[in-house]
Amino acid sequence: MPKLQAMSTPPITELTTRAREIFRLVVEGYLATGTPVGSKALAGPGGVNLSSASIRSVLADLEAYGLLAAPHTSAGRLPTEAGLRLFVDGIMQVAEPTAEERAAIESRLSAPGPIEVALEATSVLLSNLSSGAGVVMVPKREPRLRQLQLVPLGPNKALAVLVGDDGAVENRVVELPARLPSGALEEASNYISARLAGRTLEEASRFMQAEVSSGRSALDAASSDLVERGLAAWSEDAMQRPVLIVRGQANLLDEAAISDLERVRSLLDDLENKQSVADLLDMAREADATRIFIGSENRLFALSGSSVIASPYRDREGRVVGVVGVIGPTRLNYARVVPMVDFTAQSLGKLIG
Template sequence: MKEGSRLLDEMNDRSREVFRRVVEAYIESGEPVGSRTLTRTLSEKVSAATIRNVMQDLEFLGLLDSPHVSAGRIPTQLGLRMFVDGLLEVRDLDHHDREKLDATLGAGAGDVGGLLDRVGAALSGVTHGASLVLTPKHEAPMKHIEFVSLGHDRALVVLVFADGHVENRLFAPPPGQTPSSMREAANFLNAMIEGKTLSELRRDMAREIAARRQELNSLAAEMIETGMAMWEGEADNSARLIVRGRANLLGGEAEAEELDRIRTLFDDLERKRDIAEFLQLAETGEGVRIFIGSENKLFSLSGSSLVVSPYMNADRKIIGAVGVIGPTRLNYGRIVPIVDYTAQLVGKLIAERSER
């Protein structure tokens, strides 16, 4: 049993209600909650002194914290996790939110990329937070690959797909690469590329490298391995991360320290160092998942929360994810149904496009 669940089970009714009221008030206001505030909202009429004692016990358990002396309490990360897992009341999707999402996502035809750009804008607008959208991989068969040196520390890989789709991606080549070693790497790949998707090519290439490593110039082998690491890691087989609504997190009355954490978050996102992990978070199962603060490596430095859900194609295969990120005091009860509905809607629209 998780620590939070055990603590919740061991609480009496009064402690559980005080804890729930503190978290709900903090999520609504962002301010520490004092005992006198709670005396006006509790169903049971008790004194402020009694409530203070309960809050001290909750602080001792690691569920609440005192940012300043005599300034009330705020929930800790453990407290927020326990609230989300055991006490959160998820609302039905508000019909105004549903109408906004339907109108935005249903507007216009266009390609999948355009649809997902609108998804990001819609989520950001409806939630007044920042939205994250991980677009699908391009899984058409490959036709041609070419490496182009742009300097000692930069190179370009040109990917040509059989359906006419072309992608150009920058990456950092291993030290010591030469134009000839890049040509050798490209020739090696092109000899085995026909009819294969990028993921299939990577699988076959790994076997080929193991079997023919001695036949390859060592620099060329290193070049190929780096290229594949780039495809599967940073770029995630051409997955693209769309970030919308940054200004929603940077505006308002946020303190300087919080702004620094949020800027750190977006710096990390813009570098896309952990983009593959974003999809992996959602691939462990269907439905909405919530990551609070340091629970998620991708957002741990920012002290933010992520509400994320995968979306699927017509074959029920997870191909991407949508999410909302904001401060840990996100209105989880409202955000969860918005993210869930958006993910289902995106999957439906993509499936409809594939059937045309």
């Protein structure tokens, strides 16, 4: 059974066994239907053996604790965010994924192809299984250089055409120092392609600095400066760019969301901000267990009232290399989605090795 990293909850020591059972039934009913649960439903088949009046009294007490809320005077109750947190941390029974879910996850991850394809398939699969949005934070790649060509754009700028060993080509604009000697751009490009090819950015930078400091480098000061600028342009960008895959956003537009256009707009804006989503998932990197963020517990999705379930995945050495998770409404089926995310994280770890 997957572990959960608990968040702080109000100390509700006054809950009686009866109140706890009614609270559980309200939360489970709400998570199953998305609608408030009334006293009549709680007194019906599968409910509690109490009169409607007694149930209403307990519901009022739970509402006073801040665990339940009534959207309308005549409506039933639904859990507050504090109530959902208490349920998740202290009442919810988390089971293992079903055999069908495990088979679907393992089958998708075992398909041949590059790791990026498997990661994208993972986000799609989690979206389909959870009816939420599947998210995967990809391990930051450490590209190896094949070639770098510096092409002049004007007196003070050049275009750095960067080619990685995987064939990926990216362009960056590099500021040039004043009064640059003729031929410096070509000399710097040739040096990188000849001396630094096959190295990661960090390795290339260390190698070049060692050559310059030991006097072994044939580069003059201007060309050496250009090489450093070219490497920095790629390295800084690679470090800051969130490598994030989000699939299944349409699942988040349920009937409740569509009736609240402001929430829809806020949710879609949040998902467009990939850096902020990556920062949120990054909070799960150091966790020993699956993390659950409910509604306003995370500032990113506070306005849209969404929840996030996230789990880090590790390589064979135990190093965290990424995070996998699900974003959905606060009425997510936590008991089902948590073990699914946890199992997916474990499976990804085995795949990445």
